[in-house]
Amino acid sequence: MKAANLRATTASVDLRAIRDNVRFFRRLVGDRVSVMAVVKADGYGHGAVECARAAIRGGADWLGVAQAEEGVELREAGLGVPILILGPSNAEQTLIAMAHDLDVVVTSENGWTAILDAQKISGSRPRVHLKVDTGMGRVGVRPDTVVSEWIPRLTS
Numbered sequence: 001m002k003a004a005n006l007r008a009t010t011a012s013v014d015l016r017a018i019r020d021n022v023r024f025f026r027r028l029v030g031d032r033v034s035v036m037a038v039v040k041a042d043g044y045g046h047g048a049v050e051c052a053r054a055a056i057r058g059g060a061d062w063l064g065v066a067q068a069e070e071g072v073e074l075r076e077a078g079l080g081v082p083i084l085i086l087g088p089s090n091a092e093q094t095l096i097a098m099a100h101d102l103d104v105v106v107t108s109e110n111g112w113t114a115i116l117d118a119q120k121i122s123g124s125r126p127r128v129h130l131k132v133d134t135g136m137g138r139v140g141v142r143p144d145t146v147v148s149e150w151i152p153r154l155t156s
Helices: 015-029 040-045 048-058 068-076 091-099 109-122 143-155
Strands: 036-038 062-065 083-085 103-106 128-130
Touching: 015 048, 036 048, 040 048, 040 068, 048 062, 048 068, 062 068, 068 083, 068 091, 091 103, 091 109, 103 109
Parallel strands: 036 062, 062 083, 083 103, 103 128
Antiparallel strands: none
16 A cells, blocks of 8 residues: 655746746846856756746746756757756766757866866867856865966966
8 A cells, every 4th residue: 555645745836937037037137148047956846848948938048957967858858048067067978068069167177177088089179167266165166276277288
């Protein structure tokens, strides 16, 4: 006998509210600023594709996901806006990102190495966004590291 679900907690998602909220911020920031809707973790458990479509209808220019596989799901659903993988990517995930027209973020030297490895394997360059630690010490690279260590390696 299967136990009944005794939890009274439910979540209801109003896709029109997502659309309207994005529309509000789009009007607030204007057309010269990009708006990204983050739909990682399956739209926080509410359906990434449906939430993404609602956000795009509201004016989102970009979508944010945690990992490459989430971006692939959105591409396979026919979503063509730019998608940024917000979490760290190893070389394999970077190759998946490149194959599906996804952008990746670099948050550490290990991530940078993974990007370079993927570039060597594929022969092409991924689109990369650099997450800079501006002082909180949580995620990202220090600006002085980029200037003193990474840029010289790129230009040599």
